[in-house]
Amino acid sequence: MASADVERVERWFRNGELLHPCEGDAPPSTVDLSRAIASIGGVPLSDHDSRAQELAERIGRDRPLLFVMVDGLGCVFDELASPGGLLAEAEGIQLRSVFPSTTAAALTTLATGAWPSQHGVPAWYTHLHRNDLTATILPFVERDSERKLQEFGIRPSEAFTYPSRMAAIEGRFRTYHPRAISNSEFTSYQRGSxxxxxxxxxxxxxxxxxxxxxxxxxPGIHYLYLPMVDSASHRDGPNASTTRRALEAVDTALGAIAEQLDGRARIAVSADHGELYVSAREKALFLPDDPLLDHLHTPPHGEPRVPMFCVQRGREAAFEGEFRERWGRDWALITRAEAEEMRLFGPEPMTSLAAERIGSHLALTATKNVIVYGEAGNKVSALNGYHAGLRAEEMEIPLLLA
Structure with a gap:
């Protein structure tokens, strides 16, 4: 029998308050996009990859491909695109991000063509259960101390275990990243050699x-990663003037590239997720001395929009009761097993590694609320833009072809 909170989440899906990543009338996903791009680069598709095959045909195989990943460019920005610019004039196909709709999960899906249930990188703050620490996984540091994970004896191959499909692309494949991350552990894993x-x-x-x-x-595939829209949106909010200027700068640059390429390459632009503006009253703090920690193996991890918990065995009922008493008005608390049954992390069976990293419980909301772990005034709580949840503003992403 489904729990009351599972029924609540299912009602949010039925009412359209939340979007399921892969069920119902879900459009093609980041998984399909990843597999489509890799197939253009010579990586075979399976007989079940019809959506990826269709996307690959829409993108085309007859000339070099410039694939541009604009971090945070969800469909929420459609109305902000400048008339006459590339983003407004390109052919548009709506896609859906994976869940959690976060850079860590989505970019790992883009690299691997696998759902988070398979690749095991579910969140920006990923709990490495086997090492008993929580990592800020893409920068490859321990969350609190910001020390490199190598100092704890963790190799990139242990954090990113699923094979990169991008790294298997045959022939010419080149990437373009900001200098600060061009040779990071994740970027190196993503592109291979x-x-x-x-x-x-x-x-x-x-x-x-x-x-x-x-x-x-x-010739071949060129992959350009642009983080500036997401950075501005996190800091100031998706509707802020700084975010609009970042969007305009990206649009202008892409327009200039298209003009100079003059048809020599296909340009495909997409995103990993969208963004929400979250006001101060929609933010809750989970402090380091919170009594709920008595029920947990480790402090909350995951995302402010999708907090995850490793509850001690035998403490489940107490944790669930206290969590719901405090936050149950806006949040549904479900177990990892219930999330897997609902196929939130993807249609494939969950690997043991993904299960360990998600933990025993996670919280979902149809509101814009966040739960931020840390001291009052911490840098995450000071943000104005968040994502990772299942609202349309977070999940709907474009594929723009020019």
């Missing part, structure tokens, strides 16, 4: 891409 061109400014990235494709006539 493919060459990379780091950039310091957006204009440098645009110039390098054009040079590689036009002047050097380099």
């Amino acid at each position: 493919a060459p990379t061109d780091p950039y310091d400014h957006l204009r440098d990235a645009a110039a390098t891409v054009v040079s590689r494709i036009v002047e050097e006539d380099e």
